[in-house]
């Protein structure tokens with residue numbers, strides 16, 4: 001993606017929920033699991049590490065190699081990775097994220113502490129120690145892993161490479177220099193078993209809210225409505241159609257995912273500028289997703305389906 005100072009753009013790298021899928025009928029929307037690349041004022045932020053992060057990592061390494069002639073002149077990869085929750089479809093790409101194997105890379109990962117275990121411990125035990133040949137600590141990059149909760153915000157200052165994690169005082173927006181990227185989060189319990197973090201990334205007077213793996217409530221979720229109010233862009237879980245959600249044979253209610261109708265309601269209540277439906281069920285092929293999109297657009301003109309490669313420039317969206 002093109003870099004300039006006042007930038008705020010995203011690219012979808014993986015849009016599936018549950019598990020990756022690969023077939024001719026899934027090519028248009030893509031088969032990789034959750035990952036969204038965000039470029040905000042020259043800072044790379046990655047939402048979730050599903051299999052979509054693998055291609056992103058390869059691209060970052062190619063850019064790294066072409067940025068200089070040796071390790072001393074090359075521009076190190078700097079990335080902040082925000083984890084919504086440690087379910088497999090959101091972390092399974094992390095062991096294959098190539099920048100993590102380059103010594104000069106600086107990778108800061110944030111996630112949810114659960115069941116008295118730090119996020120680093122969860123990540124390490126879930127994927128690295130048990131189903132991958134390397135330990136997390138054996139990766140050669142500088143990797144920091146921190147817990148984050150809704151009383152904290154991450155600040156990415158324009159003149160400082162390290163992110164700063166600060167505690168919010170009275171939930172007031174922090175006073176920061178222009179150009180700073182501010183990342184906050186909201187805990188939702190509407191996803192089994194340990195809940196999920198909804199992230200908000202704000203910069204240049206606009207905000208993006210990433211709300212995946214979150215089931216809607218009847219009448220809307222007032223906590224989300226407040227958190228996402230006036231967001232330029234809302235990315236929202238819409239895994240199951242209404243029919244499947246309430247199917248008499250195999251209802252999906254309680255699985256921790258929303259219907260497009262719930263996502264649309266969330267966008268309307270929050271007055272979001274644009275809605276992207278996300279976390280597609282792997283059982284829905286391109287034709288099924290097109291039909292869902294057509295129906296969603298009738299209910300909300302700004303609703304679109306996420307697909308792999310979709311790029312959105314938030315600086316061009318209304319605030």
Ligand SMILES: [Zn+2]
Nearest residue numbers: 017018089213
């Ligand atoms: Zn998921």
Ligand SMILES: [Zn+2]
Nearest residue numbers: 085087191213
């Ligand atoms: Zn999940």
